[in-house]
Amino acid sequence: MTEAITAHELRDRVKRGDISAEEATRAALDRIEAVDGRLRAFLTVTPEAALDQARAVDAARRRGDRLGPLAGVPVAVKDNFCTEGVRTTCGSRILENFVPPYSGTAVRRLAEAGAVIIGKTNMDEFAMGSSNENSGFYPARNPWDLDRVPGGSSGGSAAAVAAGEAVVAFGSDTGGSVRQPASFCGVVGLKPTYGLVSRFGLVAFASSLDQIGPLTLDVTDSALALQAVAGHDPLDSTSARYDPPDYLAAIEGDVKGLRIGIPREYFGEGTEPAVEAAVRKAIEVLVGLGAKAEECSLPHTDHALSAYYIIAPAECSANLARYDGVRYGLRAAGAEDLADMYAKTRAQGFGAEVQRRIMLGTYALSSGYYDAYYLKAQKVRTLVRQDFERAFAKYDVLVAPTSPTVAFKLGERAENPLAMYLADVCTIPVNLAGLPGLSIPCGDDGGLPIGLQLIGRALDEATLLRTAHAYERAVGFTPRLAPADPAAGKGGRA
């Protein structure tokens, strides 16, 4: 792909026979060939399997079979989605050679919808990070400026869509990992309500927070991609018993009378002026369409970060206990006995950030500290939820920046884990409360994209998508591909 084409357009062209699924797939693979050497958005590309899937779609069309809603659309999935027979590393050396014996529900549903899975995208190791620099292999780059990070942890997925290597990509969002990279790469990123999309086959990081979501070029594609994967799954016991509405129908309609809350805590110290200006301008656009907006408060926002950095590491320390060198993954050589093998394997296989989080979580759950940290954090989590409950009694949507800053340079925050954590202040509370959040492009600062975040009530993705779609139409948004070119970004913003 060298010109931006959305999934809904491409699918329609495939259905009409204007382009074959095989041609569309080859175009995506060619783009990967051309730019991924410098973009590094992929950890694994599966051209043969992709072309087989594409030819199957084309054969189905020739037979006159009914084609799925994503027929012939090249889709990339983050490398923490289990894919049968295709290496799934989670961005970690400990799973460098892991080949899952099954595919997760989201991957299976995508295939049933006619999507062509073209590969597995780069990510921060076990989805822990906000820059992709924690990838155990190599960091993905931002296609608007290759010296900058694409965000994380689903940075590879965001970069792939922004640069036209995939038409749609999927990621997972535990504390902002779909929305923040979407913001940094100028694409649409949706974190659905906790429980809306099955996580069967998604490698677990923090089980009370993780949620799968799509990264797309526009809001219509976000609705289309969500529809393909949403809905109850008996294989995931945390999957909500809920029949999703028709999201494509739901995005139509206006925002007259829509009540917007603007949480003041999301414009705190460290918010770049250009980001604040773009977000406020976007709110003005919505007000111009008949929405009503006023400032509001989510007073426990700062404490959400503290609670998150206990709860997420605590859950990760339990979930990652399974990587012990016995059933799959790396096994360190030269161990004296079983316990020594565990400890050596985990020290060699996990990177610095993952080890830090395992330590933090183990500490918080250890005897003598459980009440002071873990239980306290779960109570603070209740206060964060109640902030949102009070706000949603008055407002239909909350609007804020997705990230306080635009994409930063590689290495800029690598030496300071806490600074990296603090930058997730606008996205983390949404995961703690289990709510849906959507990031859409709302401008740029010297060519670097800025993201507008919309936060909604539980299971009210429809209102988020409709509001975002109204905004897109009002500003005449047309997606364009990022150059992923060494010259891009140079001489622009200092």
Added chain:
Amino acid sequence: MPITKDEVRHVAALARLQLDEAAVERMTGQLGIILEHIARMNRLATEDVEHTSHTLPAMGNVVREDVVHRGLDRDSALANAPAREGPFFKVPKVIEDQEA
């Protein structure tokens, strides 16, 4: 100091992570900074607040019919094993020899 080097060594043992002295040093400093920030939440009064462990509404235990499903076959389950012997995962010796 919110966390000591001895505590870091203890936690590393619980977490089955082999840390050398340099790593213990580094981890003690980094965890200290993070825990100091996290400690801010102690300013909040939470005596009367319920804890939240998940956010799904009206979620109880999830059960299913007790019927037999076909699971992974043994070879698939063993395919990723770093070492196997016949139908088993093979690990380093756990039990000491009885006689010396």
